[in-house]
Amino acid sequence: MSGVARGYIEVTGTAVTMPFTRVEGREPGPHLFVTGGVHGGEYPGIEAAIRFAGMLDPDTLRGRVTTVHMTNPPAFYAKTQYVVPLDGRNLNREFPGLATGTVSQRMAHAVFQLARAADAWVDLHGGDIHEALVPFVIYSPLGAPPVAERSRAMAFAYGIPVLVESASIEGGSYATASHHGVAAILAESGQVGQLDEAAVQTHLDGLRRILRLLGMTAGDPPSPGSPPEPPRVYTKNLWVHAPVNGLQYPAVEVGAEVREGQIGARIKNEWGEVVAEMAIPSNGRVLFQARSLAINAGDPLFAVIAP
Numbered sequence: 001m002s003g004v005a006r007g008y009i010e011v012t013g014t015a016v017t018m019p020f021t022r023v024e025g026r027e028p029g030p031h032l033f034v035t036g037g038v039h040g041g042e043y044p045g046i047e048a049a050i051r052f053a054g055m056l057d058p059d060t061l062r063g064r065v066t067t068v069h070m071t072n073p074p075a076f077y078a079k080t081q082y083v084v085p086l087d088g089r090n091l092n093r094e095f096p097g098l099a100t101g102t103v104s105q106r107m108a109h110a111v112f113q114l115a116r117a118a119d120a121w122v123d124l125h126g127g128d129i130h131e132a133l134v135p136f137v138i139y140s141p142l143g144a145p146p147v148a149e150r151s152r153a154m155a156f157a158y159g160i161p162v163l164v165e166s167a168s169i170e171g172g173s174y175a176t177a178s179h180h181g182v183a184a185i186l187a188e189s190g191q192v193g194q195l196d197e198a199a200v201q202t203h204l205d206g207l208r209r210i211l212r213l214l215g216m217t218a219g220d221p222p223s224p225g226s227p228p229e230p231p232r233v234y235t236k237n238l239w240v241h242a243p244v245n246g247l248q249y250p251a252v253e254v255g256a257e258v259r260e261g262q263i264g265a266r267i268k269n270e271w272g273e274v275v276a277e278m279a280i281p282s283n284g285r286v287l288f289q290a291r292s293l294a295i296n297a298g299d300p301l302f303a304v305i306a307p
């Protein structure tokens with residue numbers, strides 16, 4: 001039966017509930033799953049998920065779209081970066097989750113059950129509260145060839161010019177999904193705790209393109225990466241973490257072309273003395289950087305991508 005259903009996904013054994021909308025089209029077709037706010041401070045993805053769910057019309061949709069508007073309400077309302085405040089874990093390192101685990105593991109399990117019931121998953125992210133980044137879309141080349149191929153087609157279709165191909169899994173949404181037979185991408189747009197309208201539109205445009213790619217709405221499937229040209233593919237994705245606690249000072253601009261050995265960030269102690277200088281690990285482009293003055297040992301400082 002076509003129509004719109006909305007409600008909350010309850011995470012068994014916790015007080016966490018996740019708002020969702022399910023739109024069932026009049027015509028049969030694929031099942032698309034969309035998540036916003038797996039990280040609570042990545043606002044454009046949350047806003048895009050809410051608007052996307054509201055704009056779908058059962059009369060013109062083929063198939064079904066399930067959208068979780070805000071996947072991590074505890075982090076959203078606590079305004080925490082990266083982690084679920086209830087157990088200090090990063091939800092996007094916990095997939096496929098555990099039904100009897102900690103709160104984050106249970107949340108991941110609940111989300112992953114929905115993902116597994118779908119044909120394709122788009123996970124909407126952005127720079128977290130203290131992160132600046134270049135918009136990018138990432139997918140896994142692992143998994144069964146038809147799945148990886150569909151993930152790749154989705155990544156090309158999303159319309160973001162920077163495409164990262166990553167072969168690591170580490171409990172991340174898109175890679176774990178791909179490994180379990182569900183085509184998936186993770187798209188990052190927006191940064192530093194801002195609800196930026198252009199970043200919201202980037203996600204909405206990408207989601208419309210995915211609907212056309214999957215034949216769920218009328219219109220030609222988007223040609224790869226159009227407009228204006230196919231995305232550039234990066235297969236090296238190198239992250240540099242802080243070795244010590246302190247005050248961190250970025251030494252490069254996000255998005256800049258950089259050279260191996262160049263200083264990417266400096267860490268000083270509370271007296272202003274440099275205690276660490278972190279080098280750029282490869283020629284390439286700065287994908288992401290932390291913008292908080294405060295940094296802890298083990299925190300990501302910046303990432304560099306290269307073809």
Ligand SMILES: [Zn+2]
Nearest residue numbers: 039042125126
């Ligand atoms: Zn994120």
